[in-house]
Amino acid sequence: MSTLTPIDPLLKIYSDTESIRLSSGTPLADRVVTDIFAYTEKLAKQVVLREDTVQCSWKDKIDKIVISRVFGYPLMLLLLGTVFWLTIAGANVPSEMIASVLFAFQDVLTQWFQLAQAPAWLHGVLVLGMYRTLAWVTAVMLPPMAIFFPLFTILEDLGYLPRVAFNLDNMFKKAHACGKQCLTMCMGFGCNAAGIVSARIIDSPRERLIAILTNNFVPCNGRFPTLIAITSIFMTSALAFSQSLLAAGMITLLVLLGVAVTFAVSWTLSKTILKGEPSSLVLELPPYRRPKFGAVFYRSLIDRTIFVLRRALVVAAPAGGLTWILANVYIGDVSVIAYIASVLDPLAKAIGLDGFILMAFILGLPANEIVIPILLMSYLATGQLTEFGSLFELKKVLLANGWTWLTAFNTMLFALLHWPCATTLLSMYKETGSKRWTFMGFIIPTALAFTVCFIIAQTAYLLGLA
Amino acid sequence: MTILPVPLSTLQPGEKSKVIQLDVKGLLRRRILDLGIVPGTVLTCIGKAPAGDPIAYLVRDTVIALRSEDASLIYIDSAAR
Amino acid sequence: MELKIGDRSNALKDHGRVMREHFGIRTTGEQYVIALAGNPNVGKSTVFNALTGLHQHTGNWPGKTVDNAQGTYTYRNKSFLLVDLPGTYSLLAHSVEEEIARDFICFGHPDATIVVLDATSLERNLNLALQVMEISSKVIVCVNLIDEARKKKLSINFIELQKELGVPIVPTAARNGEGLQELQNAVYTMAVEKKKTRPKQVVYSEEVERAICTLLPKLEKLDLARVVNPKWLALRLLDSDISFIETIGRYAATQNQKIVAMPQQGSKITL
Ligand SMILES: Nc1nc2c(ncn2[C@@H]2O[C@H](COP(=O)(O)OP(=O)(O)OP(=O)(O)O)[C@@H](O)[C@H]2O)c(=O)[nH]1
Numbered sequence: 022m023s024t025l026t027p028i029d030p031l032l033k034i035y036s037d038t039e040s041i042r043l044s045s046g047t048p049l050a051d052r053v054v055t056d057i058f059a060y061t062e063k064l065a066k067q068v069v070l071r072e073d074t075v076q077c078s079w080k081d082k083i084d085k086i087v088i089s090r091v092f093g094y095p096l097m098l099l100l101l102g103t104v105f106w107l108t109i110a111g112a113n114v115p116s117e118m119i120a121s122v123l124f125a126f127q128d129v130l131t132q133w134f135q136l137a138q139a140p141a142w143l144h145g146v147l148v149l150g151m152y153r154t155l156a157w158v159t160a161v162m163l164p165p166m167a168i169f170f171p172l173f174t175i176l177e178d179l180g181y182l183p184r185v186a187f188n189l190d191n192m193f194k195k196a197h198a199c200g201k202q203c204l205t206m207c208m209g210f211g212c213n214a215a216g217i218v219s220a221r222i223i224d225s226p227r228e229r230l231i232a233i234l235t236n237n238f239v240p241c242n243g244r245f246p247t248l249i250a251i252t253s254i255f256m257t258s259a260l261a262f263s264q265s266l267l268a269a270g271m272i273t274l275l276v277l278l279g280v281a282v283t284f285a286v287s288w289t290l291s292k293t294i295l296k297g298e299p300s301s302l303v304l305e306l307p308p309y310r311r312p313k314f315g316a317v318f319y320r321s322l323i324d325r326t327i328f329v330l331r332r333a334l335v336v337a338a339p340a341g342g343l344t345w346i347l348a349n350v351y352i353g354d355v356s357v358i359a360y361i362a363s364v365l366d367p368l369a370k371a372i373g374l375d376g377f378i379l380m381a382f383i384l385g386l387p388a389n390e391i392v393i394p395i396l397l398m399s400y401l402a403t404g405q406l407t408e409f410g411s412l413f414e415l416k417k418v419l420l421a422n423g424w425t426w427l428t429a430f431n432t433m434l435f436a437l438l439h440w441p442c443a444t445t446l447l448s449m450y451k452e453t454g455s456k457r458w459t460f461m462g463f464i465i466p467t468a469l470a471f472t473v474c475f476i477i478a479q480t481a482y483l484l485g486l487a
Numbered sequence: 488m489t490i491l492p493v494p495l496s497t498l499q500p501g502e503k504s505k506v507i508q509l510d511v512k513g514l515l516r517r518r519i520l521d522l523g524i525v526p527g528t529v530l531t532c533i534g535k536a537p538a539g540d541p542i543a544y545l546v547r548d549t550v551i552a553l554r555s556e557d558a559s560l561i562y563i564d565s566a567a568r
Numbered sequence: 569m570e571l572k573i574g575d576r577s578n579a580l581k582d583h584g585r586v587m588r589e590h591f592g593i594r595t596t597g598e599q600y601v602i603a604l605a606g607n608p609n610v611g612k613s614t615v616f617n618a619l620t621g622l623h624q625h626t627g628n629w630p631g632k633t634v635d636n637a638q639g640t641y642t643y644r645n646k647s648f649l650l651v652d653l654p655g656t657y658s659l660l661a662h663s664v665e666e667e668i669a670r671d672f673i674c675f676g677h678p679d680a681t682i683v684v685l686d687a688t689s690l691e692r693n694l695n696l697a698l699q700v701m702e703i704s705s706k707v708i709v710c711v712n713l714i715d716e717a718r719k720k721k722l723s724i725n726f727i728e729l730q731k732e733l734g735v736p737i738v739p740t741a742a743r744n745g746e747g748l749q750e751l752q753n754a755v756y757t758m759a760v761e762k763k764k765t766r767p768k769q770v771v772y773s774e775e776v777e778r779a780i781c782t783l784l785p786k787l788e789k790l791d792l793a794r795v796v797n798p799k800w801l802a803l804r805l806l807d808s809d810i811s812f813i814e815t816i817g818r819y820a821a822t823q824n825q826k827i828v829a830m831p832q833q834g835s836k837i838t839l
């Protein structure tokens with residue numbers, strides 16, 4: 022019906038050309054490429070002079086190890102674990118320092134407000150709500166991210182990431198997906214939205230969609246510090262060497278779990294709504310290049326700091342203000358927040374959390390960074406503990422609100438698996454152009470998070486472990 | 488001398504040979520051509536991933552990884568190894 | 569279920585609007601648009617950052633950049649708008665990000681296209697350069713990573729390369745800032761002074777050239793010469809990529825009054 026369009030003349034010539042395209046033994050398109058390469062080969066011979074070296078540089082030797090049968094996987098694990106360990110061990114002291122400076126300034130602010138005889142609600146919204154959240158986000162998020170990303174960027178600049186994709190491709194193939202998905206997952210560490218956009222490098226639309234739908238199982242910049250914070254405070258009170266190792270091991274396991282879930286979901290999608298055979302992989306492995314350490318470190322440090330601070334300002338601070346209001350507006354004798362939490366509580370308890378935690382996750386939809394601050398603020402506003410000076414008092418606050426190992430564990434699991442943040446959903450929509458797929462990107466992790474946490478909680482309850 | 492075409496996937500790490508023919512179809516064929524893998528191109532097998540697949544090849548001073556079932560659709564000269 | 573990626577079927581009148589709406593490129597009146605093309609991972613974003621002072625992400629793996637990025641710099645009192653493109657191995661795209669690069673190179677009509685090559689694998693990289701040179705004569709070849717080439721003990725005869733290719737060649741090591749002055753100079757000469765080049769055209773084997781000859785008269789009737797190089801179009805007709813032919817038709821329609829109407833959004837073109 023719609024066959025008559027004005028660009029038809031061109032298409033008509035195209036279809037007339039069919040006979041020419043197929044006339045000779047080798048397709049003409051192949052000849053075109055072959056001819057070009059015949060010329061470039063000749064040209065390169067003519068202009069490039071090679072000093073004849075029987076090459077076996079350090080780069081080749083390194084690749085022998087990086088992709089070797091024996092060392093390939095262990096090396097990946099070791100590097101991952103080391104990066105996490107450096108992050109956890111290194112973030113601790115600066116976190117404390119930032120926290121003490123920022124919270125000291127909060128007291129100063131409070132004094133100013135008192136001097137100016139500002140109304141209590143204004144002080145509440147601006148200082149206890151917005152400023153305090155900003156301070157928490159900065160203290161908890163910034164140091165680990167400012168350590169993790171420079172390290173990660175060094176690996177990236179070295180040329181290690183494509184090797185990881187190369188090593189893992191076989192598993193992706195078994196999940197009927199593409200090895201390049203691994204690269205999109207690496208980008209997901211920075212931000213899931215960026216990870217989703219980077220899925221453009223995957224040729225097959227089906228495999229691309231799989232990469233988009235599963236990117237959320239990599240803990241992003243906003244969730245990763247949450248995991249670190251909970252791990253650290255529940256592993257230890259003051260981080261000693263062995264305990265930071267333990268915490269790093271825990272984080273590594275969690276990330277591996279995310280990877281395992283990615284494989285499982287990819288596989289399931291390939292067998293159900295995104296049926297299809299694995300297509301192909303063509304991946305270039307660039308030569309190792311020596312990173313410019315100074316420049317890389319400096320650049321990614323600045324980049325991350327700006328990223329974290331901007332998010333803290335744009336999303337976390339307003340959310341903090343809002344949460345303070347919700348915590349201080351009363352219906353009868355319960356605050357709005359306590360009311361919402363009590364409604365959510367039965368459901369939350371069934372999956373090993375509590376109403377406040379679930380509510381914090383729900384309110385955290387705009388950005389995952391704010392989950393922990395919202396949670397703390399709701400606890401502080403409703404519990405007995407109202408002030409809070411250092412990060413290690415975090416543990417006290419949590420314990421005072423009935424946290425057990427199960428609460429901690431399931432909160433981490435839920436953080437790892439639950440729905441993507443709003444920005445991520447938006448890029449999902451932009452990249453797929455489909456509301457349906459965006460909804461799938463929301464519902465799959467959500468269902469998974471509830472199911473997994475439910476099973477673990479119920480098992481623990483049954484066995485009397487928690 | 489007779490040329491005996493064998494699949495590229497049989498090339499072992501360290502070995503080197505010349506492409507004779509491509510049986511790859513569709514988009515993958517284009518991609519492979521664009522990377523300069525055309526009849527006559529010399530390929531060196533550099534190594535395999537820990538699971539034995541994919542396989543990395545040196546092509547025109549660059550390293551390209553292919554899955555073995557795709558590599559098995561590229562035929563090389565067995566005599567030139 | 570299909571992934572619908574963008575929509576390129578708006579009828580557009582002038583070039584500025586094509587730039588804006590198709591590529592998200594905004595130029596101010598007196599700005600020269602310069603495209604940065606090249607294989608993945610050859611240092612396009614590094615060149616971009618060095619010239620514009622911006623901080624596009626770079627990384628040692630193919631596929632780091634997946635969208636157009638733009639930035640400006642001033643050289644000898646002229647303003648240049650530099651467009652960093654995703655890497656692509658050839659102008660026959662396979663994935664979304666390569667399509668973005670291809671469409672800009674083919675239809676964006678920049679005032680100059682810098683094709684960045686990896687000095688350590690010229691043989692592979694020249695493929696794209698030659699393809700771009702079939703479309704446009706406003707090409708500058710930037711041979712980047714010469715520091716890596718030096719490490720590998722390769723020496724390249726740039727004078728001879730320039731003579732062969734017929735376009736300006738600029739060796740650079742963008743990460744260390746080497747050769748950028750010369751690059752800016754070459755861009756200036758091409759974009760502002762409109763210095764002519766004589767880009768090398770690949771001579772294909774006899775049957776290909778014969779096929780081109782039979783196609784050319786038919787294509788001339790369509791009067792597309794102002795929009796695309798007819799010989800290049802003939803070559804694309806020899807590929808079995810109908811979706812690209814459709815894209816060419818659509819872009820041609822946005823720029824050529826002879827072909828006015830457009831297929832409606834989403835309508836299938838059946839033969
Ligand atoms: N030694 C050296 N390394 C360089 C040079 N230019 C870029 N690099 C490095 O090469 C890698 C790739 O650079 P990018 O600028 O990201 O490359 P690109 O062409 O934009 O890559 P895509 O966006 O993936 O197409 C980075 O790790 C850079 O640091 C150079 O002149 N010398």
Ligand SMILES: [Mg+2]
Nearest residue numbers: 612613632633
């Ligand atoms: Mg780039």
